[in-house]
Amino acid sequence: MRTLALAFGGIGAASLAALFAFGRPDSQAQQQTQQSKPAADSIAAPAISDTGSLKGPRQPIFFRHDIHAGQYKMQCQYCHYSVAVSPEPGIPTMQTCMGCHLVVAGRDSSAKVEIRKVRQAWTEKKPVEWVRVHYLARHAHFPHQRHIKALGPNACTTCHGDVSRMPQVFKVNNVNNMGFCISCHVERKVSRDCSVCHY
Ligand code: HEC
Ligand code: HEC
Ligand code: HEC
Ligand code: HEC
Ligand code: HEC
Numbered sequence: 001m002r003t004l005a006l007a008f009g010g011i012g013a014a015s016l017a018a019l020f021a022f023g024r025p026d027s028q029a030q031q032q033t034q035q036s037k038p039a040a041d042s043i044a045a046p047a048i049s050d051t052g053s054l055k056g057p058r059q060p061i062f063f064r065h066d067i068h069a070g071q072y073k074m075q076c077q078y079c080h081y082s083v084a085v086s087p088e089p090g091i092p093t094m095q096t097c098m099g100c101h102l103v104v105a106g107r108d109s110s111a112k113v114e115i116r117k118v119r120q121a122w123t124e125k126k127p128v129e130w131v132r133v134h135y136l137a138r139h140a141h142f143p144h145q146r147h148i149k150a151l152g153p154n155a156c157t158t159c160h161g162d163v164s165r166m167p168q169v170f171k172v173n174n175v176n177n178m179g180f181c182i183s184c185h186v187e188r189k190v191s192r193d194c195s196v197c198h199y
Contacts, residue, residue, distance in 0.1 A: 042073050046066075054168040057168075078092075079096060084148045093127070142181075159173055160172060
């Protein structure tokens with residue numbers, strides 16, 4: 001609780017729970033809220049002085065998975081809300097961010113600068129234009145929901161690596177190499193008909 005009190009500038013644990021419940025976009029809010037509270041065994045994300053040396057494309061706002069999904073153990077599906085039901089995993093709206101960042105301003109100057117950008121995008125009603133990291137050519141189709149159903153809700157690491165340890169998302173596997181798809185489909189005896197992926 002000590003690090004929490006620091007992170008939230010002295011707000012108590014009870015109001016923290018309320019904070020995490022704020023602005024949930026769907027009816028599973030209650031259940032997921034419980035899971036999104038930072039756990040006692042969470043590992044503090046490192047301070048980063050040289051962002052230029054990080055792997056992956058630079059994003060318009062320095063959003064850190066290692067803080068949100070790592071240190072605070074937020075579930076992937078809190079933000080990538082449609083990954084189990086749709087081909088597209090979903091990218092959170094600013095409303096999801098503001099559920100916390102109306103109150104959470106950041107502990108140090110670099111966090112404050114980045115969070116100010118979040119608030120500005122919200123007040124100006126300008127969605128953030130995140131740079132895509134994984135992007136298939138238009139002739140190939142990848143249905144997330146089919147894979148999550150077959151491989152489980154924690155299968156993200158199989159293809160994306162351990163995103164919860166990444167300050168900035170980068171590509172661990174070359175998903176644009178058809179062999180990456182085919183080798184697992186062979187192993188798992190899934191269809192390899194061209195028309196399954198190309199249409
Ligand atoms: C607080 C919200 C939030 C949580 C929780 C979250 N993400 Fe994200 N995720 C984002 C945002 C915003 C982006 C776009 C910006 C970026 O790439 O960092 C993103 C991008 C990504 C990308 C790159 C997408 C691309 O362009 O290819 C992957 C992969 C990803 N997330 C996986 C995960 C996984 C796996 C988890 C759980 C361990 C997770 N995310 C948890 C908000 C979140
Ligand atoms: C459940 C609460 C919660 C949600 C939802 C959330 N954040 Fe955060 N965010 C935090 C906490 C807690 C911190 C750590 C603040 C600190 O210690 O400085 C943080 C830190 C940050 C930082 C500063 C990172 C740094 O450099 O230290 C940025 C930028 C940020 N969040 C952006 C976002 C964006 C963009 C979204 C929506 C996609 C989002 N957050 C959603 C709780 C949340
Ligand atoms: C079997 C491999 C695989 C698994 C498992 C997987 N993904 Fe992906 N993911 C991909 C591929 C391939 C793309 C690029 C899809 C495209 O461009 O159409 C992608 C794209 C994404 C994107 C970017 C989407 C966008 O609209 O910007 C996010 C976010 C993402 N994945 C999150 C997740 C999360 C969260 C999980 C786990 C719940 C997960 N993925 C599991 C292969 C996978
Ligand atoms: C780690 C293993 C794994 C990887 C990597 C993988 N897949 Fe799959 N894929 C599966 C499994 C398992 C299924 C079966 C899901 C089911 O039974 O519904 C599946 C099913 C599919 C389906 C639906 C098949 C059907 O019969 O309708 C498509 C389309 C597909 N994958 C495309 C891709 C593409 C494109 C990639 C690479 C970007 C990829 N997959 C990478 C394991 C994988
Ligand atoms: C499991 C999914 C899957 C199946 C099955 C599949 N492909 Fe692909 N294919 C892909 C992906 C993913 C790419 C890379 C797309 C990109 O560049 O982003 C690709 C790329 C290609 C390309 C572009 C050149 C290249 O090598 O990158 C051709 C041509 C191609 N596939 C033909 C085929 C043919 C013919 C079949 C049937 C024998 C087939 N594919 C079956 C997923 C699949």
